[in-house]
Amino acid sequence: MKAYSLTQAYLYLLQRDLTLCFRNRAEFANPLLFFILVITLFPLAIGAEPVLLSRIAPGIIWVAALLAAMLSLDSIFRSDFDDGSLEQLLLSAHPMPVLVLAKVTAHWLVTGLPLLFLSPLLALMLGMPSEALGTLLLTILIGTPILSLIGSIGVALTVGLAKGGIILSLLILPLYVPVLIFASSAIEGAAGGLDVSAQLYMLLSFFFLALSLSPLATASALKMSMS
């Protein structure tokens, strides 16, 4: 048997997950449609006043992004858990956190990255000032990977449960609060013409913290779930 290097293992796993997503397109389009739908509901519920909508647009977009991420999280490990490939991954010679990171990367590429293309459109529909669009894109770019990384811990903890979905939101949403606060305040600041580098640096530091610590937590939670 050929031995793979760690980078190769990471890339193969990434490729495998992306292929799987590509084959199940409908399942992975769901969170994106959900994102658009939730945002559509807000003007219907609170009235279509342009001033009000543009005021709350950053919050709406980010809350919708959190919910869409929540909805799609279960797919990171669920199917692999069901068909036993997760067990095989745990048995592999490569360190589990790196393999976890590959799966999280695939999840972000499929669910986080499309938001980058969808959100400017929705922001314009909500009447967000165009000066804030750049900041919106930056927060989505930095923030959504954090959602996938932190979320993977929660999924790993609940993957063995039959009804993991309900408890997952209770575990994960409180941990998303800092991302929500800094991302929406950055966009709001940018819309008001302020300097928002502080918020963006905070988001970046959350990202690196999550990137370095959460795969470890996810890996040990997975081992626990499989025992």
Next chain:
Amino acid sequence: MFLWFHKWGSPPHFYRIAGKWIPWLTGIFLLLLLAGLYGGLVLAPPDYQQGDSYRIIFIHVPAAWMSLLIYIIMAFCGIIIIVWRMKLAEVVLISSASIGASFTFLALATGSIWGKPMWGTWWVWDARLTSELILLFLYLGVIGLYNAIDDKRIAAKAVAILAIVGVVNIPIIHYSVEWWSSLHQGPTITKFDKPSIHWSMLIPLLLMALAFQVYYVLTLFQSCRGELLKRERNSKWVAELSEGNDV
């Protein structure tokens, strides 16, 4: 040292010792509580701005301190569970979770009762209120996850990981919420060199804090004893206990 550690870690030993401590702890708790309440409700003068309604801090502040302290204790237990797999730490962690959630709820409830006359509203989306609320959700998450997993040893390990993740996040959540907005009055106790609270209020407050800590240990011991009996119901020492009828 290790022998002591080992002894405390063994369920039957803990069960016995905790049972012996409970009456003493109850006595100490009642003494501290009475002294603290007397000092706080009778001896301490009314506040020049808030009148008598400030007196709720004698419950509110200790409860809020306990809510943080207990989460930190849970995270410590989590580390012990993952590193040494001590059964007792599992029991302590899960028993602490419901006590901590109750303290958090108490802090929130007393805070909003105080907020009504002071701020004119039951609830404001102020930084510390909000982060306390999020802390309550973290506690509920721990309890929910533990109850969702059937195998209690695996459940304890899952909860341990969650508690550690939570404790890393608590300061981040706290400071981001603080940054987000602040309406709450500034901390008055942490400035130890020159506290902005008068000693006649400080002493009852600290007495109440001590009383709450003793109360925590007391309820912790009681619920740990119950939890231990439930978990070890098939073991020999529990069978001997129930035969001897000295539960």
